[in-house]
Amino acid sequence: MSLQRRHPGLNLGAAHQEADDASEVLVFGFWVFMMSDLIVFGLLFATYATMLGATAGGPGPRDLFDLRSAFVETMLLLASSFTFGMASLALKYRRDRGRLLFWLGLTLALGAGFLGFEVHDFLAMIAKGGAPSRSGYLSAFFALVPLHGLHVTAASLWLVVLTVQSLVFGLDTRVKTGLLRLGILWHFLDLIWIGIFSFVYLAGLA
Amino acid sequence: MSGGATWDPLLGRLGLDALPFWSMIEHPTRPEIVNGSIATAAASVVVLGALAVVVLVTRKGWWRALWSDWLTSVDHKKIGIMYVVLAFVMLARGVVEAVLMRAQQAFGLGGGFLSPEHFGQLFSTHGTIMIFFVAMPFLSGLINFVMPLQIGARDVSFPVLNSISLGLTAAGAGLVMVSLVVGRFSTGGWSGYPPFTELAYSPGVGPDYWIWSVTLSSLGSTLTGVNFAVTIYKQRAPGMHLFRMPLFCWTALCTSILMIFAMPPLTVATLLLALDRYAGFHFFTTTLGGDMMNYANLFWLFGHPEVYILILPAFGVFSEVFSTFSGKRLYGYSSLVAATMVIAVLSFTVWLHHFFTMGQDADINAAFGIATMTIGIPTGVKVYDWLLTLFRGRVRLTTPMIYALGFTVLFVVGGLSGILLANPTIDFQVHNTLFLVAHFHNMLVPGLLFGMLAGYSFWFPKAFGFRLDERWGRISALAWIVGFMLAFFPLYALGLLGMPRRMVAFFQPAYLPWTIAAGLGGLVILFALFSLVVQLRVSVGAREANRVPVGDPWDGRSLEWATAAPPPEYNFPVLPEVGSRDPFMTAKEAGAAYQEPEAYEDIEMPANSALGALLCLCGGAAGFGLVWYLFWLVVPALAVALGALIARSFLRRTTRTIAAGEVRRTHRHWLAEVSRTAAVTRAGECDVRNRGRAVPAALEAAE
Numbered sequence: 001m002s003l004q005r006r007h008p009g010l011n012l013g014a015a016h017q018e019a020d021d022a023s024e025v026l027v028f029g030f031w032v033f034m035m036s037d038l039i040v041f042g043l044l045f046a047t048y049a050t051m052l053g054a055t056a057g058g059p060g061p062r063d064l065f066d067l068r069s070a071f072v073e074t075m076l077l078l079a080s081s082f083t084f085g086m087a088s089l090a091l092k093y094r095r096d097r098g099r100l101l102f103w104l105g106l107t108l109a110l111g112a113g114f115l116g117f118e119v120h121d122f123l124a125m126i127a128k129g130g131a132p133s134r135s136g137y138l139s140a141f142f143a144l145v146p147l148h149g150l151h152v153t154a155a156s157l158w159l160v161v162l163t164v165q166s167l168v169f170g171l172d173t174r175v176k177t178g179l180l181r182l183g184i185l186w187h188f189l190d191l192i193w194i195g196i197f198s199f200v201y202l203a204g205l206a
Numbered sequence: 207m208s209g210g211a212t213w214d215p216l217l218g219r220l221g222l223d224a225l226p227f228w229s230m231i232e233h234p235t236r237p238e239i240v241n242g243s244i245a246t247a248a249a250s251v252v253v254l255g256a257l258a259v260v261v262l263v264t265r266k267g268w269w270r271a272l273w274s275d276w277l278t279s280v281d282h283k284k285i286g287i288m289y290v291v292l293a294f295v296m297l298a299r300g301v302v303e304a305v306l307m308r309a310q311q312a313f314g315l316g317g318g319f320l321s322p323e324h325f326g327q328l329f330s331t332h333g334t335i336m337i338f339f340v341a342m343p344f345l346s347g348l349i350n351f352v353m354p355l356q357i358g359a360r361d362v363s364f365p366v367l368n369s370i371s372l373g374l375t376a377a378g379a380g381l382v383m384v385s386l387v388v389g390r391f392s393t394g395g396w397s398g399y400p401p402f403t404e405l406a407y408s409p410g411v412g413p414d415y416w417i418w419s420v421t422l423s424s425l426g427s428t429l430t431g432v433n434f435a436v437t438i439y440k441q442r443a444p445g446m447h448l449f450r451m452p453l454f455c456w457t458a459l460c461t462s463i464l465m466i467f468a469m470p471p472l473t474v475a476t477l478l479l480a481l482d483r484y485a486g487f488h489f490f491t492t493t494l495g496g497d498m499m500n501y502a503n504l505f506w507l508f509g510h511p512e513v514y515i516l517i518l519p520a521f522g523v524f525s526e527v528f529s530t531f532s533g534k535r536l537y538g539y540s541s542l543v544a545a546t547m548v549i550a551v552l553s554f555t556v557w558l559h560h561f562f563t564m565g566q567d568a569d570i571n572a573a574f575g576i577a578t579m580t581i582g583i584p585t586g587v588k589v590y591d592w593l594l595t596l597f598r599g600r601v602r603l604t605t606p607m608i609y610a611l612g613f614t615v616l617f618v619v620g621g622l623s624g625i626l627l628a629n630p631t632i633d634f635q636v637h638n639t640l641f642l643v644a645h646f647h648n649m650l651v652p653g654l655l656f657g658m659l660a661g662y663s664f665w666f667p668k669a670f671g672f673r674l675d676e677r678w679g680r681i682s683a684l685a686w687i688v689g690f691m692l693a694f695f696p697l698y699a700l701g702l703l704g705m706p707r708r709m710v711a712f713f714q715p716a717y718l719p720w721t722i723a724a725g726l727g728g729l730v731i732l733f734a735l736f737s738l739v740v741q742l743r744v745s746v747g748a749r750e751a752n753r754v755p756v757g758d759p760w761d762g763r764s765l766e767w768a769t770a771a772p773p774p775e776y777n778f779p780v781l782p783e784v785g786s787r788d789p790f791m792t793a794k795e796a797g798a799a800y801q802e803p804e805a806y807e808d809i810e811m812p813a814n815s816a817l818g819a820l821l822c823l824c825g826g827a828a829g830f831g832l833v834w835y836l837f838w839l840v841v842p843a844l845a846v847a848l849g850a851l852i853a854r855s856f857l858r859r860t861t862r863t864i865a866a867g868e869v870r871r872t873h874r875h876w877l878a879e880v881s882r883t884a885a886v887t888r889a890g891e892c893d894v895r896n897r898g899r900a901v902p903a904a905l906e907a908a909e
Contacts, residue, residue: 025363029436032466036428039470043507047478047489047500054495056488133486136495142487143478161852169858178855 007031009184010088012176015095019176030181034188037151041192044144045199054136061204064130066121070201073117074193077152080110081190088183097171104163107186111156118149145200148192155185218835219411224389241324244306249387278814280365281775282354285372287669289347290662292372296339296379301735303332305728308693312725314711315718325710326393327412331382333396334416337512338423339379341650344658345519346375346430349458352665353434355766355773356452358443358782361812363436366854367429369818374426377825381419384830385412392416395708397505398479400490400498405483411833414483417476418829424472424508431465434458443765445784449543452764452788453536456543457522460550461515467554468511475504484832502564506557514553516650518546520657521588524613527606527660528592530760532599533888533903535788538591545584545591552581562630563637571630578628582621589614600888600903604760605679609660612687613652620648623698641701647694656686659738667759667898671771672749676892678741685734693727696720754898755876756883760891761900763788768799770876771898776809776864779873794902800880802873806866813862820850 005011006024008031013020087103090096122142125131132142159182166175213219222228226249230242263269276284307328310318320328354362362368385391392412394403398420403413438459442451451459479501481487488496529536536542558566558574592614601607623645626632636642659682667673700720705712712721745752757771765782766773768790780803786792793799824847831839883899887906890896 025436025440028440029363029432032432032436036432036466036470039467040474043471043474043504047504050500051495051497054497056493056495058494132481133488134494136488136497139481139487139489143481143489161855165856168856172858174855174858
């Protein structure tokens with residue numbers, strides 16, 4: 001029965017019977033919710049694309065973007081996806097809270113590093129006259145990219161909450177199913193960032 | 207803030223001029239007094255109505271019951287009922303506003319009695335209320351109540367989330383009601399088009415009321431869609447394959463999928479508009495690169511699928527009504543399922559027909575025009591399936607059936623005018639006229655409201671255990687049908703005569719006979735609403751005579767009729783095993799209904815939660831704070847909401863157990879009631895003989 005897949009993505013399997021049963025509905029529901037969230041990002045990407053030319057005489061990508069910083073952000077977030085993957089494996093195979101918390105802590109640190117660089121970028125853009133109220137183009141930028149950052153912030157908060165819960169309750173079913181869902185969100189945000197790095201930063205400077 | 211307007215850190219933008227009578231005190235001219243009096247009367251109704259409810263609940267000592275049995279309940283049936291109550295309250299306001307607008311136009315030759323500002327608020331609130339706070343809650347309520355019963359589930363997949371969705375919707379509705387008392391609503395129509403709704407052209411609080419009430423409601427609806435879809439995919443009883451589901455569940459599934467994908471564009475549109483208004487962004491402004499066409503696309507990417515979100519559940523209701531009241535299984539089940547799915551998919555391919563005149567080239571318009579006409583095909587399939595369901599059936603002209611028949615005829619008329627509008631060349635002639643207003647009311651009144659009212663009459667006995675008064679029900683249904691025709695058919699003529707929509711007054715005498723006819727239609731609709739109230743009053747008074755405790759008053763076919771009326775909290779003592787379509791009818795015909803299960807088990811049900819009620823308060827407070835720039839209110843409201851969500855996640859005991867013994871006792875009590883009750887044939891369906899046990903139609907001949 002260990003081959004039964006209850007939902008797309010990492011399944012906890014028969015060794016975690018109760019959490020595996022509970023995840024069928026919870027994780028499936030979260031996938032559905034993610035589809036809805038994907039629509040939000042899709043629309044903001046589309047809006048950004050239509051407003052590329054709407055700089056209204058203000059600064060554009062070449063004046064504002066710092067590719068080095070965006071590259072560092074990309075590496076941080078990709079690395080955090082890897083460490084979250086290690087956390088998921090630790091949860092599934094090791095059942096060892098210490099190892100799990102080590103990887104989660106590393107993920108949180110990488111996420112925080114990403115956010116730090118991102119906020120620094122935004123402030124630098126505004127300092128160069130690239131505030132969102134300057135043009136339609138900058139409005140579209142500041143709706144799309146910070147919304148991703150806001151998602152990373154929310155996901156980090158969720159990570160902290162789950163960490164505290166795992167310390168209070170141990171690795172119970174609620175913590176396990178929470179980590180499964182947070183994992184989906186974390187990797188989803190990684191994918192969105194790849195879109196942002198490619199279409200906003202690389203294409204903007206190309 | 208880029209608003210430039212001054213605002214106080216404590217009071218925000220609140221001032222005495224926010225009161226509806228302030229302007230007429232400051233400028234006591236005749237028009238000011240007329241408009242001020244109407245606004246003040248409306249505000250008084252809201253305030254007095256709220257006070258009356260508080261006084262009634264206090265005097266009857268209902269606070270505890272209201273809190274623990276309703277507001278904190280996560281039972282899908284109670285949440286469904288609360289949605290429908292919300293819809294009816296808002297319907298009353300929406301209809302009164304409609305009648306006021308028809309009256310204004312009946313007197314509108316050369317002026318009328320309302321100011322343009324007042325008239326603008328009326329059509330904006332009317333549309334916003336009818337779509338977001340009547341239609342959406344009504345259909346969410348019906349699906350909530352009926353769908354889990356029909357698929358043989360104990361509740362939805364996420365019961366607390368369900369309660370949160372209701373809370374967010376109610377908070378949005380509350381904001382619209384508050385706008386009647388404090389400040390003004392938007393004059394930008396239900397679609398809130400910028401640049402008119404931008405700060406530069408609408409500096410007041412109106413568009414902000416619109417933005418936050420619609421945003422709250424759209425968030426609630428997105429979560430509702432997720433919840434319903436997951437419930438249908440994951441909670442079906444053993445043997446209830448997708449293709450054994452009642453058609454209402456199929457339409458609920460398609461509507462949920464549409465909600466998941468079509469509500470986010472609305473949320474994005476309203477929040478981007480909010481960024482423009484609050485933070486000086488330039489998405490849709492006329493300066494610095496803003497482009498309102500992005501708004502038109504975003505809004506109608508939501509707006510067109512929304513039409514099918516509204517109409518599909520009504521199609522589901524009519525499918526149940528036609529087959530039940532014809533005593534036949536539904537004709538062409540598979541084709542109805544396919545047609546529903548096709549409509550759901552096509553609904554994402556036609557949004558541009560809402561703005562044919564806004565500058566695309568002819569080829570694009572033609573493509574979207576053809577796509578629009580294509581929707582007529584699956585809809586036509588449905589109409590034929592319903593007619594063939596009637597054919598040679600044991601047809602009874604009960605209240606739901608009257609709505610269904612009225613719908614069939616009128617909806618085809620509305621569909622034909624839609625095919626006309628789908629042709630861009632015709633659309634160019636009649637766009638922005640009353641022809642359009644006639645068309646979409648012709649779709650939504652028969653295609654949504656009739657469906658919801660039919661569902662209300664159909665499932666009311668299941669929800670409350672007694673039948674509604676049939677006489678007043680029929681009077682009301684006929685009054686809705688006649689009133690609708692009288693109120694909206696003249697608008698087709700007016701549109702062809704060139705009368706623009708949303709105009710407060712006109713100077714063309716040829717319009718007058720038509721506007722007067724439409725005004726009279728408005729009065730008939732007002733009577734229809736009144737007779738619904740009378741029907742409820744009469745039915746509650748005569749409830750002892752009309753009880754249907756066995757729970758199957760209409761010789762029903764699907765599982766919701768296989769349980770008591772009202773059903774126990776856990777719906778079914780043991781989850782049913784389904785072996786066919788129309789499982790309850792199959793069981794009745796085989797004499798296998800009303801069986802005692804071999805064994806009873808403890809049932810685990812979700813425990814009550816105050817989270818929905820709390821988020822309703824937080825959402826409403828945050829919305830109100832944002833409208834009036836009371837940021838000291840917004841921050842704590844959002845912080846409390848976030849804190850409550852986190853605190854809830856620390857809760858480990860979220861269910862309570864109902865002991866097998868109690869389930870057995872309740873079930874045996876009901877089975878004893880069943881065996882005491884004489885089964886009634888369809889001839890006795892609408893009188894006191896009907897105690898909710900039916901002789902199945904197939905066996906009636908033998909009886």
